[in-house]
Amino acid sequence: MxxxxxxxxxxxxxxxxxxxxxxxxxxxxxxxxxxxxxxxxxxxxxxxxxxxxxxxxxxxxxxxxxxxxxxxxxxxxxxxxxxxxxxxxxxxxxxxxxxxxxxxxxxxxxxxxxxxxxxxxxxxxxxxxILGMPGMTAYVGFYEIATPKTGDKVFISSAFGAVGQLAGQFAKLMGCYVVGSAGSKEKVEILKNKLGFDEAFNYKEEQDLDAALKRYFPEGIDIYFENVGGKMLDAVLLNMRLHGRIVVCGMISQYDLDQEDGVRNLMQLVPKRIRMQGFQVFDHYHLYQNFLDTVLPYIREGKITYxxxxxxxxxxxxxxxxxxxxxxxxxxxxxxxxxx
Amino acid sequence: MxxxxxxxxxxxxxxxxxxxxxxxxxxxxxxxxxxxxxxxxxxxxxxxxxxxxxxxxxxxxxxxxxxxxxxxxxxxxxxxxxxxxxxxxxxxxxxxxxxxxxxxxxxxxxxxxxxxxxxxxxxxxxxxxILGMPGMTAYVGFYEIATPKTGDKVFISSAFGAVGQLAGQFAKLMGCYVVGSAGSKEKVEILKNKLGFDEAFNYKEEQDLDAALKRYFPEGIDIYFENVGGKMLDAVLLNMRLHGRIVVCGMISQYDLDQEDGVRNLMQLVPKRIRMQGFQVFDHYHLYQNFLDTVLPYIREGKITYxxxxxxxxxxxxxxxxxxxxxxxxxxxxxxxxxx
CATH class of the missing domain: 3.90.180.10 (Medium-chain alcohol dehydrogenases, catalytic domain)
Structure with missing residues (x-):
């Protein structure tokens, strides 16, 4: 700067x-x-x-x-x-x-x-x-906002996007269980076979998102990296664990709607003590050097694929x-x- | 204990x-x-x-x-x-x-x-x-979850309830601007004249909750103490300020519904960097002595009315x-x- x-x-x-x-x-x-x-x-x-x-x-x-x-x-x-x-x-x-x-x-x-x-x-x-704004977004969202720990169950929507693919790999490097959703069979295959996600699914093929999440998270979700909003968020709320964190990076499913989808399961926030936090990467650019110090070695050592x-x-x-x-x-x- | x-x-x-x-x-x-x-x-x-x-x-x-x-x-x-x-x-x-x-x-x-x-x-x-569970709820929600500071604009729904009336007075004692909503003219009068709220309104008399909030918060809301959920939450989201905090204590308007109201304005979380946090008072009972040390003097000195x-x-x-x-x-x- x-x-x-x-x-x-x-x-x-x-x-x-x-x-x-x-x-x-x-x-x-x-x-x-x-x-x-x-x-x-x-x-x-x-x-x-x-x-x-x-x-x-x-x-x-x-x-x-x-x-x-x-x-x-x-x-x-x-x-x-x-x-x-x-x-x-x-x-x-x-x-x-x-x-x-x-x-x-x-x-x-x-x-x-x-x-x-x-x-x-x-x-x-x-x-x-990976080394620019989307990378910083994944870094800030995961390390600064989500307060992750080893073993956390992490769900990432729009998981093969510029931010999601990196957030998922950060979570894997921390020893989390990571599942991603994406919009095609091909994306799902790459998430599982190339990017190291534990599981991935095509949300367009799921009739019941709640059932899909229960299949992949029988014990519930600790961290949700929110990129899409709407129906997916509603289903996630039903599957969050105690003290879960929802990192709200964006809600792309809602951008083009005249009226946004209604999210009905917010009452879950209270008994589950959920924290839902929106953020903007610009507020955190002072961390850019820390970010490079973390990510450049991962790239050079082949620990992260982009x-x-x-x-x-x-x-x-x-x-x-x-x-x-x-x-x-x-x-x-x-x-x-x-x-x- | x-x-x-x-x-x-x-x-x-x-x-x-x-x-x-x-x-x-x-x-x-x-x-x-x-x-x-x-x-x-x-x-x-x-x-x-x-x-x-x-x-x-x-x-x-x-x-x-x-x-x-x-x-x-x-x-x-x-x-x-x-x-x-x-x-x-x-x-x-x-x-x-x-x-x-x-x-x-x-x-x-x-x-x-x-x-x-x-x-x-x-x-x-x-x-x-005031000295039991509801008092602790107001104390934890305001001092521990809302991270308040002098001058913050604070909105409290269900403001004359067991929790709300105390949360509002805590906010006044910290030098915040405080507005409450309640369900009758009588409650509104007591909030303004007896409990020291800066303003209060009867939500049942407002056709447009967004307009009501804009009237009382022309500069927006820093802290929302959420007791009701539903339409009020949706209107509040439109009126939150940058880095606002929504302390989710309960959502009483939603308890009796077969299907909860859809909340449509959650996209506001991202550009406004809003934190929405649910909590349960039981998790914080270790603070009970701190709570008494704060509240008992206020009661004895007549600084809080209950x-x-x-x-x-x-x-x-x-x-x-x-x-x-x-x-x-x-x-x-x-x-x-x-x-x-």
Whole structure:
């Protein structure tokens, strides 16, 4: 996240005049404001990430990040090479990951989420997934929020996603029993045979999710890594153990509904003393170095496998993003824009 | 919780033969088992407590506590005087509170929830409420689970109940802004004028709970002390602030439904990083002395008010219990069985 106080003197300012929001009618002075950009970085985009949080919002609110604005490049995470820098923490030639745009070159003015990449003996694409935001999400959710211990029974929905596949492997490395759900037979096979999950099932083939969970968790669930919400959450609540923890990372089954599914089994929280905790990975980026210190050795020693689904070129961007939401992708979905 | 190791020598055993469960047909040997009771206490019941958790269960499970068994006295909390003891921690004449039965005298064989009453300069009836299980529930929920701080915006549903009225006053003493909901105009008036709540409203008069909460919490809610569940919880979720905490003490609106209301706004947990935590007071009884050290001075200094609704005599027991569930009671509902 930047740094390099000693280079402060090199900073060059760039003053801009910005509209506060879409302006209707004649602009008033209060609609517009001047801003001095001190620390912009110009980057060449190498890899761009397709993530479940990237969805259109019907009525975007001012001040909220917008991933899709009319006739503007999509905004999302990527791995980039710095081609010019007005920021003391980054210099030409540096590799970085963070929030960029779906285009060949991007002027990144908000560098607060930009991380310098120092370790390049692993695939660079990993910084969109296992070593980037999804990886940090799995790490924070599992180690910081779930308070796991050896022997815990762990259930992960959307288990073959960018976050789920890693959360499951963290749990296995801690000596937990791990079951994942996914949306196809192929995903289930990979979870069991390649990623080391104890069990996995295709939720689309289950008539009764409660019965499916009872089959895989006859003693109940200690930790639920929640990625989907809705009916699955309701079934999980019936199968949680005493003092269970539900780590709410996302609820992708609910994103497209006009009205969200009703969750009826929340009374289970009381007798079972369940903690349900939502989180956002941004709050925990100060742990990024700890995360790297944990995960890089696992990757180098072959203790963690990470499945990527890489499309080639910006022209294939629309198809890659759509495949993520259709569930036809396998593993972490991303786009190779340009070789390093 | 007992004690008095030095008196161990006085213990007298009482061997019994018990049925494991209801027996159908000829008893088998495995249906019956011998048990040695070491530490029974015979008590005279002085006050009996009517609490929201006391509800009939359609299909009681073996091993679970049953408050209502056919032709047996109701089981619940009470304040009692020891008339004979086979337990080294209790002697004749001691005042105790804990789980007893709705009868004049009870042989308490499970003494694990029995507390000796040492402080008698406050009303004895308080040990069914503010100084007993409901008081501990408010204390644990607020101080241990909600992680409150000065200035927090606190919402309490069922705010004039045995737990809610105390949780609200704890929050006021910490310098929080406190709003309560209740089910009648009279309750709302008492919350505002007698118990020091900043605001209170009658949820039955609100067409739109979300709008009501926005009126009282324009900046949102930091802590929700959840006693009711259902529609209120759904409206609260829309009004929680970042890093808000929902302390799930009970969900009384849901107890009598064949199917619980669906809660649709759980996606709020993620962007708002909300923690929702169920708890049971039994897990925290080791804090009982800390609790007394906090609450007794507040009572003696007049900093906390506690409203009781005392019915006289066992004959009025059925009416008292029914009034609690009809919402016609005002404050902590209990029964005076016998003067000390």
């Amino acid at each position: 930047g740094g390099g106080e000693e280079e402060e003197a090199k900073v060059i300012r760039n003053k801009q005049v910005l509209a506060r929001d879409y302006i209707s009618g004649n602009p008033k002075e209060s609609d517009i404001f001047p801003l001095i950009i001190h620390q912009a970085v110009l980057v060449k985009n190498l890899y761009l990430s397709c993530d479940p949080y990237m969805r259109g919002v019907k009525n975007p609110k001012p001040g909220r990040p917008q991933f899709f604005a009319p006739n503007s490049p999509i905004v999302g995470y990527g791995v980039c090479k710095v081609v010019d820098s007005r920021h003391p923490g980054f210099k030409t030639g540096d590799l970085v990951w963070g929030i960029t745009a779906w285009e060949e070159y991007t002027l990144i003015t908000d560098t607060s989420s930009l991380f310098k990449i120092d370790q390049t003996d692993v695939p660079l694409s990993y910084y969109t997934g 499945v990527e689904n890489i499309s080639q070129g910006l022209d294939n961007g629309p198809a890659a993003l759509v495949s993520l939401f259709s569930g036809l992708n396998l593993g972490k979905t991303l786009l190779l824009v340009a070789p390093q | 007992g004690g008095g190791e030095e008196e161990e020598a006085k213990v007298i055993r009482n061997k019994q033969v018990l049925a494991r469960d209801y027996i159908s047909g000829n008893p088998k040997e495995s249906d019956i088992f011998p048990l040695i009771i070491h530490q029974a206490v015979l008590v005279k019941n002085l006050y009996l407590s009517c609490d929201p958790y006391m509800r009939g269960v359609k299909n009681p499970k073996p091993g679970r506590p049953q408050f209502f068994a056919p032709n047996s006295p109701i089981v619940g909390y009470g304040v009692c005087k020891v008339v004979d003891s086979r337990h080294p921690g209790f002697k004749t004449g001691d005042l105790v509170w804990g789980i007893t039965a709705w009868e004049e005298y009870t042989l308490i064989t499970d003494t694990s929830s029995l507390f000796k009453i040492d402080q008698t300069d406050v009303p004895l009836s308080y040990y069914t409420g 409203v009781e609704n005392i019915s006289q005599g066992l004959d009025n027991g059925p009416a008292a219990l029914v009034s609690l569930f009809s919402g016609l009671n005002l404050g902590k509902t209990l029964l005076l069985v016998a003067p000390q």
